[in-house]
Amino acid sequence: MLDISSLSKIYPNGTHALQDFSLSIARGELVAVIGGSGCGKSTLLRLLSGLEAPTQGEISLEGRRLTEPDPLVNIVFQEPRLFPWLTVADNIGFGLRHLPSSESDEQVSAALEKIGLRGYENRWIKELSGGQAQRVALARALVTKPAVLLADEPFSALDAMTRLELQDHLLDLWRANATTMLLVTHDIEEAAFLADRVVVMRPWPGRIQEVVDVGLPRRRNRMSGELAAVKRRLSGLLAHSLNDSGGTAIG
Numbered sequence: 001m002l003d004i005s006s007l008s009k010i011y012p013n014g015t016h017a018l019q020d021f022s023l024s025i026a027r028g029e030l031v032a033v034i035g036g037s038g039c040g041k042s043t044l045l046r047l048l049s050g051l052e053a054p055t056q057g058e059i060s061l062e063g064r065r066l067t068e069p070d071p072l073v074n075i076v077f078q079e080p081r082l083f084p085w086l087t088v089a090d091n092i093g094f095g096l097r098h099l100p101s102s103e104s105d106e107q108v109s110a111a112l113e114k115i116g117l118r119g120y121e122n123r124w125i126k127e128l129s130g131g132q133a134q135r136v137a138l139a140r141a142l143v144t145k146p147a148v149l150l151a152d153e154p155f156s157a158l159d160a161m162t163r164l165e166l167q168d169h170l171l172d173l174w175r176a177n178a179t180t181m182l183l184v185t186h187d188i189e190e191a192a193f194l195a196d197r198v199v200v201m202r203p204w205p206g207r208i209q210e211v212v213d214v215g216l217p218r219r220r221n222r223m224s225g226e227l228a229a230v231k232r233r234l235s236g237l238l239a240h241s242l243n244d245s246g247g248t249a250i251g
């Protein structure tokens with residue numbers, strides 16, 4: 001269980017980026033976070049990853065308090081942030097350097113297979129497309145089997161087709177690893193399709209507006225009426241949160 005309790009962040013310049021955020025996330029649950037630009041989504045992930053310290057509140061994982069970056073919590077960003085001086089295989093295997101090379105090679109191969117990039121071991125990062133690079137970043141983040149994966153709009157820089165493909169890869173990886181996931185996205189469809197629950201946030205200060213239980217069985221059908229109903233509900237909540245807060249655009 002990932003327990004987030006009354007988390008708040010006020011930046012030194014006085015911006016109240018996150019206010020009293022509390023949520024308990026079950027082991028292996030996939031939670032999406034949506035909300036307009038500036039409502040504290042990235043701040044939330046930075047606090048959870050230990051990259052930033054909260055002003056108030058606590059985070060604990062399986063009863064253990066987290067106060068700094070933890071090997072069991074990994075994060076992926078909108079842009080892949082890979083090491084350009086390493087090959088694809090060495091990027092994915094970076095977190096496995098402590099293992100005997102036969103073992104790490106085996107895990108890297110399995111990861112490449114899962115993301116559909118078998119045969120790309122020796123490529124350089126600059127030789128990859130944006131979608132391929134993001135797949136490598138996901139594989140790198142998951143190969144160490146973190147308990148928690150945080151993802152900050154990991155697919156938003158990709159074209160629509162690649163995004164759908166990566167959503168499917170993400171679900172495969174998530175299922176295979178039983179990882180607890182927190183996914184920030186601007187894409188209502190992505191949130192409804194992927195998540196067990198969707199946290200809808202509102203800005204000024206950033207806080208929870210509502211937590212929506214998606215409640216649909218997996219494998220979900222992107223075209224189903226049930227999914228459309230969830231999307232309508234999320235759109236309505238988002239529109240409401242923006243109207244109430246003076247109407248900034250959904251970023």
Ligand SMILES: Nc1ncnc2c1ncn2[C@@H]1O[C@H](COP(=O)(O)OP(=O)(O)OP(=O)(O)O)[C@@H](O)[C@H]1O
Nearest residue numbers: 011013015017036037038039040041042043044251
């Ligand atoms: N390092 C910082 N110092 C001061 N203010 C910050 C800092 N980082 C973010 N903020 C402010 O905190 C608020 C929340 O920012 P955050 O990046 O968490 O929003 P977000 O929901 O991720 O937005 P977006 O959807 O545009 O990515 C914003 O008002 C932002 O300007």
Ligand SMILES: [Mg+2]
Nearest residue numbers: 041042043152
């Ligand atoms: Mg952000």
